Amino acid sequence: MAYRRGSGPKRRKGAASLSDALPRFLDRLDTRGGMALVRLWRNWDELLGEMARMARPLGHRGSKLILAAEDPVVMQEAYYLGPMILEKVNGFLRQEVFDKVVFELLNGRVPLDGEIRPEAPKPPRKLKKPEKLGSLNEELDPDSPVGRCYRAYQQMFDDS
Template sequence: MTMAYRRTTDRPKRRNKAQSVGDALPGLLDGLDRAGGRRLVMLWRAWDELLGDMAAMARPVGHRGGRLVLAAGDPIVMQEAQYLGPMILKKVNEFLGQEVFDKVVFELLNGRVPLDGVIRPEAPKPPRKLKKPEKLGSLNEQLDPDSPVGRCYRAYQRMFDDS
């Protein structure tokens, strides 16, 4: 006795309609991107338009679970940006079309490259050429070399000796 096997699949029915690659590709990529990385890349690229003037204050550097990690180049700016966290979170989740992040965490940039790929270095400070005071060293006899003031004075002298 022969048994017939019925073939079943979980695939959706095929469309008989031909599509252009440009129309079919986004749907295919969305199906392959289960972690949502494609939407995050779009977020990083749209960061300046999404946040406007505030985008310069906080640059995206990543995410950890439901936490959006943003970085600032300055501790004071980072502290001020904390107050903008709820608004940034709302705009980001609206852009993504669902609540992906539930918290914004701020860190210092410290030379890291933000995920939007934009590095905004500040103008380099001109090198300071210190002028050696005329009477530098004249207090060596009067200051105790083991006192904090004496050690500081000698360190100040060495600054000019090394240059």
Template sequence: MKTIGEALRGFLERRGAPERMRLVRLWENWDMVMGTDIAVLAYPLGHRKRILLVGAEDNMAMQDLTFLTPEILERVNAFMDDVSDGPYFERVEVHLLQRRTPLDEVRVERSAPPPRVPPRPDNLGGLLGAFDPESPVGRAYASYVRMFREIGDTAAKHGGAARQNGTHRQDGPGRPNR
């Protein structure tokens, strides 16, 4: 019987995950794979089946890259050698960039998640008597104060953990406390 990890690995391999991950590594290491002489002219735009799409900034660079396509093809196929039995790409197409973002410039960065609990104001509830409790502003302010008090009650119930890390845990029926 296979483990879940083995089954998942087989599933992803059948879907082409190793090739796709290797392509991501190619885009990330484009300057190293191409070398400085070609990397200043050629920008990776992607691929279509077995065709490598390369971008050029202007017509002069496009003409130079047309003559360099055998070298580009050789370098890229050498980099992709471990995921393919033969050459991974069969040919290179050179296009003008025309405001497209090359793949070697695309970086996905994870930003810090926003705090789950807003910081508690110092004088919370100080204006409760200043507003008519039946007015929309008075009801909204009372709800605002109530929200912070409930957060404080939850933090006290769970040992202050909610206030320290900005989250609070709700244990429901059938859920073990951890």
């Protein structure tokens, strides 16, 4: 079998470094644009600046970008910034991927940029046991809703 010289892709001398070859290889495998979205989520704060705190990325459905807000007032304000957010996001992706922004309340979900900004946890509250707790046990029917509630209230102090 004879080989033709000079045909086909040129070969490099030596091995390419993995850090150079891996991004090109992954780009060829990424036919749906998933890696571009990962870069978008990772660069969310730098891309939107101060607005990034108002609208966190949750994902997308087709051409709708889904963003989260922590409360309804912030969600309403962020809604008016939707066209500017779309412009920045599509500019980052270098093509018009999204044509609409939809806002939802965060409700404990974790945004795609991985930033969870919880408020400071509230310190556990130490309940003070009422002085005469248990004095109504004889007067309340133990099977009535009020009697069961009263005994549950007592149990809360007995367990602590």
